[in-house]
Amino acid sequence: MVPNGWKRKPLEKVAEIKTGVAKGKKGLKDPIDVPYLRVANVQDGYIDLSEVKTIQIERHQLDRYSLQVGDVLMTEGGDFDKLGRGDVWQGQISPCLNQNHVFAVRTNKQIVLPYFLAALSGSNYGKTYFLSCAKRSTNLASINSTQLKEFPVLIPPLPEQLKIAKILSTWDKAISTTERLIDNSKQQKKALMQQLLTGKKRLLNDSGKPFEGDYKRYSFSDLVDIDCKSLSSKTPSDYKFKYVSLSDVEPGKVSKNLEEHMYETAPSRAKRILKSGDILLSTVRPNLKGFARVTKEVNGYIASTGFAVLTPKPKSSGDYIYHYLFSSHLTGQINSLVVGSSYPAINSSDVAGLKIYCSSYAEQTKIAKVLNNCDEGIEHLEKQLSDLQHEKKALMQQLLTGKRRVVVNLPECII
Numbered sequence: 001m002v003p004n005g006w007k008r009k010p011l012e013k014v015a016e017i018k019t020g021v022a023k024g025k026k027g028l029k030d031p032i033d034v035p036y037l038r039v040a041n042v043q044d045g046y047i048d049l050s051e052v053k054t055i056q057i058e059r060h061q062l063d064r065y066s067l068q069v070g071d072v073l074m075t076e077g078g079d080f081d082k083l084g085r086g087d088v089w090q091g092q093i094s095p096c097l098n099q100n101h102v103f104a105v106r107t108n109k110q111i112v113l114p115y116f117l118a119a120l121s122g123s124n125y126g127k128t129y130f131l132s133c134a135k136r137s138t139n140l141a142s143i144n145s146t147q148l149k150e151f152p153v154l155i156p157p158l159p160e161q162l163k164i165a166k167i168l169s170t171w172d173k174a175i176s177t178t179e180r181l182i183d184n185s186k187q188q189k190k191a192l193m194q195q196l197l198t199g200k201k202r203l204l205n206d207s208g209k210p211f212e213g214d215y216k217r218y219s220f221s222d223l224v225d226i227d228c229k230s231l232s233s234k235t236p237s238d239y240k241f242k243y244v245s246l247s248d249v250e251p252g253k254v255s256k257n258l259e260e261h262m263y264e265t266a267p268s269r270a271k272r273i274l275k276s277g278d279i280l281l282s283t284v285r286p287n288l289k290g291f292a293r294v295t296k297e298v299n300g301y302i303a304s305t306g307f308a309v310l311t312p313k314p315k316s317s318g319d320y321i322y323h324y325l326f327s328s329h330l331t332g333q334i335n336s337l338v339v340g341s342s343y344p345a346i347n348s349s350d351v352a353g354l355k356i357y358c359s360s361y362a363e364q365t366k367i368a369k370v371l372n373n374c375d376e377g378i379e380h381l382e383k384q385l386s387d388l389q390h391e392k393k394a395l396m397q398q399l400l401t402g403k404r405r406v407v408v409n410l411p412e413c414i415i
Helices: 059-065 114-122 124-133 145-149 158-196 318-324 328-338 348-353 361-399
Strands: 007-010 015-018 031-037 053-058 072-075 077-079 086-088 102-107 135-137 140-142 152-155 216-219 224-226 240-244 259-262 270-273 279-282 291-293 302-304 307-312 355-358
Touching: 015 145, 031 059, 053 059, 072 114, 086 114, 102 114, 102 145, 114 124, 114 152, 114 158, 124 361, 158 361, 224 348, 270 307, 279 318, 291 318, 302 307, 307 318, 307 348, 318 355, 318 361, 328 355
Parallel strands: 240 302
Antiparallel strands: 007 152, 015 102, 031 053, 072 086, 072 102, 077 140, 135 140, 216 355, 224 307, 240 259, 270 302, 279 291, 279 307
8 A cells, every 4th residue: 555645656657777788799899998887886775886897888889878876776686685785876987887787777856766766675665576576596586677667666755755865864874984983993903903912012011011021932732722622422312502513603703593403413513512711713714714702602512523622721811812813923824724725624733733922921811801892892883783774774664665754844856
């Protein structure tokens, strides 16, 4: 049911759907190189211009294919949850074209505002439509221009569209600001690690004076025990446990949604016994940095043998060692071990031989505390970002379908 005062029309009645340029055309008579946008450039709610490639077209076709400010860019396909994703082109590059797998939708701005259409197509309303008619294969889905033209656009009066777009824009700005704060915080932590883990910057000891003494070079085997506890073959067949697989660990985090298994039917890799204070180091594709601390919530769980489980020895700071795993020094060592391998992996002996620089236990502890505080700040910002994104999504669902109406004061127009 259409909200009072709104209309619903097929997209082709309120916009022109323009397909893009296909790659690989040969025999061009007067070719020119022009920047063009691929599917990778068109993300959900923003245009990623970090890598823009060029394509050759005939000079006389430039005006025909050039994007205009206000064009709504939408992708033809991708992951299920990415259907309908897109954003409004702001003319960041001129001239610029779109690939034939990216649609440029040019709205009649007297009927539908570009920002409103972009929000509607990316909302639950839009994604539900696109999924209902998409061609699916494995984890991918795609739509064609005919299906896009039939997209049923909900059309509030222009002043109401404008007000909705402005409200959502405010949320977008808050989200962008938080994302920048997260990026800045990560860069600041990285710079701090480079100074603290190499001794270029020394913290103050309990006497208020800088720590002294050279950093010494150790092997991991000097500071940690590796894989010291595993399930035995005599484990009762009905023994139940939560299992930490390789896919359950991303940099710094263990998934909260872990599978429960009984020993008899558990994966053959389910062997490593975890205890609070241990460190998980993924030995399979270690370049992806599947490293995480074992917290009290994960204590007693069982991990895959695809991890090396590091147990700090006395007078070795587990938190210091954990942060060191993400340092450029350790990353370089791991990369040198897996370079050229079709299946990048290291073994326990490789882990034991990794080198680490550290000073006294007291200074290790102080450094770890500083870096832990950095992580807590980043986690707080990430929680804020997640909350903002969920709240915006819920608000979009209400505003874009008319379940919640806005109060309009003055009629305005934007592109």
